Amino acid sequence: MSPSILVVLTSHADLADTGKKTGWYLSEFSHPHHVFASSSPPPKITVASPRGGAAPLDQSSIEAAKDDEISVEFLHKQSALWEATTPLSQILQQGIDSYDALFFPGGHGPMFDLAGDKESQEIVKRFWEAGKIVSAVCHGPAALVNVKLSNGDYLLKGKKVTAFSNSEEDGVGLSEKMPFMLETRIKEVGAEYEKAGQDWGEKLVVDGKLITGQNPASAKAVGEAILKVI
Secondary structure, three states: OOOOEEOOOOOOOOOOOHHHHHHHOHHHHHHHHEEEEEEEEOOOEEEOOOOOOOOOOOHHHHHHHHHHHHHHHHHHOOOHHHOEEEEEHHHHHHHOOOOOOOEOOEEEEEHOOOOOOOOHHHHHHHHHHHOOEEEEEOOOHHHOOOOOOOOOOEEOOOOOOOOOHHHHHHHHOOOOHHHOOOHHHHHHHOOEEEOOOOOOOOOOOEOOOOEEEEOOHHHHHHHHHHHHHO
């Protein structure tokens, strides 16, 4: 029986007050998806978002991936995955028993909606307390930083975690536009933050069934780790 993975994308499209658009980041979904699709048997993929329907794809991530064959093929052949996502409310109603892993791709969108979304937090809590895989890459861990478990502790307390670093945020010139700094928040909730030796370098952190990747370069490794832990 093939495993089942729930992928949660952002529903947020506006990049603060910049007048620019954001959303989820193409290569952070395309590369793990390629890993999943290449496995035998390939896992069943369900895609959800806070509002359901079309989840906004960050257009700048399309330009960034124009020479990335995996992302280009994914963009052209797999659009049904993100154009008709399931609302998180429906996932909660159906329950999570049929899933083996939860995965949050990044993009700046999750910083604005998933970080504070109560339904998303409840889903994360249920996955973790059921002993299932919880994973995220780049800004995806924004969906994890405010999750509290049944005992009142933050999910990330005492865990080894990576995510988009403060220096990388500074490097793209968006630190002042973020509702919070992800690396800083991870540390505030008691996690042990780790990062690559240099900005934009690949970094994967696996702490039991918690799997995180630092940036777009780490997306493939997150996908591989999910399959390994499953």
